[in-house]
Every structure is written in C-alpha cells, then in structure tokens.
Amino acid sequence: MTKVLQIGAGGVGTVVAHKLAMSPVFTDIMLASRTVSKCDDIAASVKGKTGVTIATASVDADNVAQTVELIKSFGPDLVINVALPYQDLTLMEACLQAGVHYLDTANYEHPDTAKFEYKEQWAFQERFKEAGLTALLGSGFDPGVTNMFCAHAQKNLFDTIETIDILDCNGGDHGHPFATNFNPEINIREITANGRYWENGKWIETEPLEQSMMFDFPGVGERKAFLLYHEEMESLCQNIKGLKRIRFWMTFGEAYLKHLDVIQNLGLDSIKPIEFQGQQIVPIQFLQALLPDPASLAPNYTGKTSIGCLVKGTKDGKERTSFIYNICDHEETYKEVGAQAVSYTTGVPAVVGAEMIATGKWRQPGVWNMEQNDPDPFLERLGPSGLPWHVMDM
Numbered sequence: 001m002t003k004v005l006q007i008g009a010g011g012v013g014t015v016v017a018h019k020l021a022m023s024p025v026f027t028d029i030m031l032a033s034r035t036v037s038k039c040d041d042i043a044a045s046v047k048g049k050t051g052v053t054i055a056t057a058s059v060d061a062d063n064v065a066q067t068v069e070l071i072k073s074f075g076p077d078l079v080i081n082v083a084l085p086y087q088d089l090t091l092m093e094a095c096l097q098a099g100v101h102y103l104d105t106a107n108y109e110h111p112d113t114a115k116f117e118y119k120e121q122w123a124f125q126e127r128f129k130e131a132g133l134t135a136l137l138g139s140g141f142d143p144g145v146t147n148m149f150c151a152h153a154q155k156n157l158f159d160t161i162e163t164i165d166i167l168d169c170n171g172g173d174h175g176h177p178f179a180t181n182f183n184p185e186i187n188i189r190e191i192t193a194n195g196r197y198w199e200n201g202k203w204i205e206t207e208p209l210e211q212s213m214m215f216d217f218p219g220v221g222e223r224k225a226f227l228l229y230h231e232e233m234e235s236l237c238q239n240i241k242g243l244k245r246i247r248f249w250m251t252f253g254e255a256y257l258k259h260l261d262v263i264q265n266l267g268l269d270s271i272k273p274i275e276f277q278g279q280q281i282v283p284i285q286f287l288q289a290l291l292p293d294p295a296s297l298a299p300n301y302t303g304k305t306s307i308g309c310l311v312k313g314t315k316d317g318k319e320r321t322s323f324i325y326n327i328c329d330h331e332e333t334y335k336e337v338g339a340q341a342v343s344y345t346t347g348v349p350a351v352v353g354a355e356m357i358a359t360g361k362w363r364q365p366g367v368w369n370m371e372q373n374d375p376d377p378f379l380e381r382l383g384p385s386g387l388p389w390h391v392m393d394m
C-alpha cells in the first residue's frame with residue numbers, strides 16, 4: 001500500500017508533505033486543501049527538496065460528498081487529516097463511504113462550543129470495524145508521541161505506573177510580541193479553557209492557568225509550566241493500567257501571558273458571533289486574521305522545543321521515575337523542510353503513524369488511540385524520521 005491523500009496545507013501540512021515524500025513507504029501522494037495555491041507552493045518545495053512530484057487538488061473537507069468524490073477519483077488507501085479538528089467527523093465519514101483508512105492529529109472540536117472530547121469519534125468504532133478499516137486518532141506529538149512514550153513506559157520500562165505528568169515546553173523565540181505556534185483559534189481556545197486533570201478515577205477542574213510548577217527541561221532549562229486540559233489524558237487514563245493520576249503542563253512566557261490577558265479582557269477570544277457594521281463576526285476569527293500565520297514564523301525561529309512524559313512507578317520492586325522526551329530545534333527543522341519545530345513535531349509522527357497503517361503493523365479494524373497499538377515499531381521509526389527520543393532516569 002503506497003497511495004496516500006493528505007488533506008490540509010498549513011504549518012503541519014507542510015511537514016507532512018515533505019516527510020511523505022522522504023518516506024520509503026509512500027510512492028503516490030496527493031495534497032488537497034481548501035486553497036489549492038497553498039498546496040501548489042508546498043508541492044514545489046517538496047519537488048525542490050526531494051525531487052518527488054506530488055499531485056494537488058482543492059477540496060472543502062466540510063463537504064462529505066465532495067471529499068468522497070476526490071478520494072474515489074485518486075484512489076488512496078489512506079487519508080491523513082491535517083486540516084482542522086472541525087473536519088474530523090466529516091473526514092471520518094468520507095473515509096467510511098469511500099472505503100479508506102483514516103488518520104488525524106487532533107480530536108474533534110465543536111466550532112461553537114470550546115470542548116475537546118473523543119466521544120463523537122469513538123462513536124465511529126463499530127462502523128470502522130464492520131468496514132474492516134482503521135482510524136488512528138491523535139498521531140501528532142501531544143497527542144501522539146506522548147501517548148507512545150506512556151505505552152513504552154507501560155510495556156518496556158515499568159512494572160506499575162502510578163502517575164504521569166506530560167510536560168510541553170517551547171523554548172523558542174520567533175521575534176513577534178505575540179503569535180501562536182499552530183492555528184491561533186484552536187490554540188487560544190485550548191489555553192483559555194478551564195484546566196483539568198485526572199486523579200483516582202475522577203476529573204478535577206481548575207481555573208484557566210491556576211496551577212503552575214517549575215521544571216528543568218532538557219535542552220532548554222528551567223521554565224514555568226501551567227496545568228491545562230489536554231486531550232490525550234482522556235484515553236490514557238483508560239489505557240494505562242493502575243494509573244492514579246495524570247496531568248498535562250505547558251510553558252508560557254511572561255509576554256505571552258500578558259497578551260493573552262488583554263485579549264481575554266477585551267473579549268477577543270470569544271467564539272460567540274457579534275454584530276459589526278451589519279455583519280456577523282466571530283471575535284476569535286477576527287483576532288486570527290490579525291495574528292501572524294503560524295507557518296510564517298518559521299524563517300526567523302530560534303531555540304528548541306522539549307516535550308516529554310515524567311512517569312513514576314515501580315520496576316523490580318523498586319521505585320522508578322523516568323522522563324521520556326524529545327528535543328527539537330526550530331532552525332534545523334526550517335533548514336530541512338521549511339517549517340518550525342511545533343509543526344515538525346506534529347507532522348513527523350503523522351507520517352510515522354501513516355507508515356504503521358500502510359505497512360500493516362497497525363491495521364486492526366476500528367477506531368484507535370495511539371497507545372492501543374504496540375509502541376515498539378512506531379518508536380523505532382520515530383528517531384530515523386527526525387525525532388530522536390531519550391529516557392532519563394531521575
């Protein structure tokens with residue numbers, strides 16, 4: 001199986017297209033998105049860097065019939081969804097109707113309520129099973145690689161796991177007073193929502209950015225990280241046996257938090273439409289139009305991302321604490337594929353996940369979160385694909 005259709009031509013899409021062309025597994029690639037000129041620009045860069053020609057097309061992935069038509073006309077075995085989380089359900093539906101496997105990097109979000117949950121995607125379980133098709137959910141970095149680090153800890157490093165803290169640090173500098181590293185609307189919705197973590201079988205809610213802690217991130221140094229809700233916890237709390245607590249932390253600098261405060265005070269993060277000069281506008285979408293396009297940050301980005309899972313438990317009757325992590329350099333990823341490290345750390349695992357389905361290593365019919373698969377073949381491919389990872393015993 002070598003034919004793949006990628007949908008979405010933003011920051012992450014740029015990385016996915018380049019890495020699909022570099023992968024030994026895929027020989028026939030099509031890139032489609034709402035704006036075909038963006039696909040053409042990426043295809044030209046892929047051709048220049050790798051010599052591989054990829055086909056391009058325009059598609060509105062909110063329109064199931066149009067997407068099914070495109071899938072059927074190209075005839076891929078797998079669709080990679082790196083459009084936005086709003087398209088997850090329509091693309092899963094289109095894949096079922098066209099009879100192809102499905103992969104994404106972020107869980108479905110309701111455009112009109114800021115809510116992340118897998119419920120609606122898990123509801124496709126029986127239909128994918130009956131069709132003999134695989135849907136792989138959340139094959140980015142977090143979710144994605146973080147789920148794999150937890151699965152690796154469970155399978156290969158620990159006898160029991162008590163707590164997991166997922167720690168995400170972007171220690172990079174893009175030179176703008178305020179910008180988001182991936183889609184601004186999705187990013188701001190995630191950060192301004194209430195925090196939440198799971199302990200002893202229950203979800204505990206916090207105010208947005210209420211809890212913080214200092215952590216010494218390998219390759220970056222000490223940074224303040226804030227507790228957020230993040231979608232991988234919803235599946236990990238079910239799939240990591242004996243787990244007592246799981247939390248997610250992300251670092252933000254002072255300048256970022258100051259801007260976020262002003263944005264919230266002015267109501268610019270609101271997802272409720274308002275009337276403006278006879279037109280309905282959604283404030284957060286207006287804000288997005290003013291902010292730099294995340295893909296445009298890449299040329300001047302310096303510094304590194306450092307993301308990992310701090311796992312506590314036991315091995316051979318003794319207490320064990322390990323940090324499993326990756327460090328990724330913005331300048332190096334720009335040189336390689338013309339993208340910054342946040343896009344790169346998402347796009348590379350999407351391609352590795354696609355390889356797992358394409359090569360049959362992970363092709364169980366149904367809808368699966370990452371850690372429900374064997375982490376070994378995925379983690380074996382992750383380093384050679386551009387994201388080397390390490391285990392540090394603390």
Ligand code: NDP
Pocket residue numbers: 007008009010011012013032033034035036038059060061062082083084085087105106138139140141142143144181182183186294295342345346
């Ligand atoms: P961008 O906003 O840069 O790009 C989104 C792309 O999707 C654009 O090319 C856009 O097209 C296209 N698109 C949007 N709506 C449609 C539609 N209806 N039909 C077809 N194409 C559409 O986002 P990113 O590249 O930063 O993020 C891509 C995905 O990756 C998101 O789902 C994001 O949540 C996820 N992500 C996951 C992470 C992880 O670690 N798991 C981390 C970071 C991101 P156009 O430009 O023409 O509007």
